Amino acid sequence: MAFSKTLRTKATSSCMKGLTACLIAASVLFSGEQVWSAPADEYQVKAAFLFNFAKFVEWPRNAFSDANAPLVIGVLGQDPFGSYLDNTLQGERVANRPVTLERYRSVAEIKRCHVLFISRSESGRLNQIVNSLRYRGILTVTDGDANQSGVIIRFVSEGNKIRFHIDSDAAKAANLVISSRLLRLG
């Protein structure tokens, strides 16, 4: 499973995997949300990244219905985050907007969305999905195995670290302005 490939510590056995899961659970239990201080699960880190991307991106004005409209982070397809994303976004605000989490089973369900994580479960339909969302001002994020163009940010693993690539052409097409500071990292 790709799930185990991008762990901070390379776990090769299910025993180790179980132990790690136990440790994470304990750390979450004892230290609350301080996910940075404890060894984190891959999707725990990605959940944090997903939320942090929103801080370095500017949406066109018509992306929000009004000044107080919430910033919507969506997950399309099978949700790999578990409760991480819910925990991460709990009570957070970006540019003084509340953040809400939505889960979609299909593209058709997407009404207003600003950051969309496209799950691996949708990789077969990725081209179709990307094409339909290209000009809707949605910051699309996906796990980076697939090499398809059109997704704006792809997570990649470098050593034991989670990195990401940014397709600035796709961002431009979506009419999004990405901070140069974030671009430096892509």
Add this chain to the structure above:
Amino acid sequence: MTIILLTSSSVLLLTCASFFAYEYFTFKQHIIENLSTLGAITANNSTAALTFNNSEDATEVLGALEAEPHIKLAGLYDQDGKLFAHYPEGLSMDAFPVGPANDGYSLTSGYLSSYQPVVHEHKRLGTLYIKFDTSAMYKRFRSYGYIVAAVVVASLILAFALSNGFQRQISEPIVALTKTAKAVAVDEDYSVRAPNIGTGEFVVLTEAFNQMLTRIHDGNRELRQSEERFRSAMEHSPISMSLIATDGTWLDVNQAKCEMTGYTREEMIGQIFYKIIHPDDLFVNLQHFQRLLDGEIDSYRLEERHLHKSGQVIWVDANVSIVRDDNRMPVYCIAQIQDISHRKRDEELLRNLNAELEQRVQERTHKLKEANKELEAFSYSVSHDLRAPLRAIDGFSRILLEDNADKLDEDGKRVLGVIRSNTQNMGRLIDDLLAFSRLSRKQMEPCLVNMTELASDVFQQVKSSCVDQNIHLNLAPLPNIEGDPALIRQVFVNLLSNAVKYSKTRSESLIDVSARPENGEYVYSIKDNGVGFDMAYSNKLFGVFQRLHSVEQFEGTGVGLAIVQRIVHRHGGRVWANAKIDEGATFHFSLPKESKYESANDE
């Protein structure tokens, strides 16, 4: 020259010192500002790296700080205080503080350390630490110091060279002027002159100085001459003169003074001046002298007594004046003394004579008044007592004439008639005499008299007693006068009666009454066309019982004009007459205008 050098070097030093101070105090602030800006940029650039846990990128961001060579260290700490990235890249982690200190700046041992927060979207992501090498500042100050020293030395050399050059032009004339001034001050020799060796203003200065010396020299000569004139004038003055110091001692006296007092000059100089003043006059003199010294008066003049050396008293007229300096402080006094003993003696004599004369006049007047009173009383009683026997003579003569007419012959009757006529005549005489005598005793009761009305009234009265006479009166308006109306009426009665009486020989009596103002008086005139008189006897006209015509010719007692004169005199006026024999007479009397009733009359 020292002054020039001192001035230029202190100006330079002051300028450099203030420059230094300014640099020192602004430098730290300047570095902090720079560091703050640089730190803020770096921190901002590090936000994404910290957010996404990308230390390589953070290291790259910090690497940009190499553009500022004085930054020795820079470190980025994450939220947990762990060193996340550092600069320079190769340096060991031990060189950095284990964790970030509080935000802010601290200056220690040649380094400035700063801790600045890294914040994004209101969330603190970490801390940026920068260590700045401040030794550069001191290096810069050292080089400033070298420059200042070089500039000061160069300026001093330049100033020295310049002042050396100027010295010949400036100092030498001043030194020459100083020498001359010293010669003048020490030797009081105002004939020396400063040599004219300078240029420009020095020529003017030296000329002005020499001109001043000339003026002082001339002034001194004039002063000496003036003093000499004064001394000569004083010495040879016939008036006794002396100079008195403010403490009252004689500074100098002249020959006349010595002669007046009997002392020699040597005996007097240095002595107090009031030792020769009579003790009774001393107090007044000292009072004046004190006022003179106090500045209340500038001179005083007294008549007082001095004592001659022999003890003899001399009356003098002393005139003392004071000489003051520019600040009005008294310097000395000048006393001029004149011997007035002779004048004093003459004055005393005259005063005694006057007093004696006055006494005598009073005594005479008193006696005269007494005599006058006695005379009046006598004449009154005589006149009064004379009337009784006269009445008896007249009465018995009448009885004899009436009762014994048949026994008397014509001659007897005639003689008795003569006796009666004479007795009656004598009676009238005595009446007049009594009237005249009463006149001097009568109290005056003055008031405003309407002269025209009075004259007209009197004329009617006189005319009525002479019905057979043809009389014509020409009465001009007469000015009113203040006087006793009864007495003034008597004047008109007497004068108009005379005018009528002495013109009764004429077919028509012409009488003119007029008046004219003259020297504060009114002169009233009564003119007739009667027989007149010889002016040779005019002095007898106004005497008592004096007559120029016989009773047979014109009846009368010779008292009328005397009464007129007495009344007019009592009013302060005069009376006189002009006439020629057979050509009429004019009688004038004057009365003074001055009267408090006059204004009331005008209204």
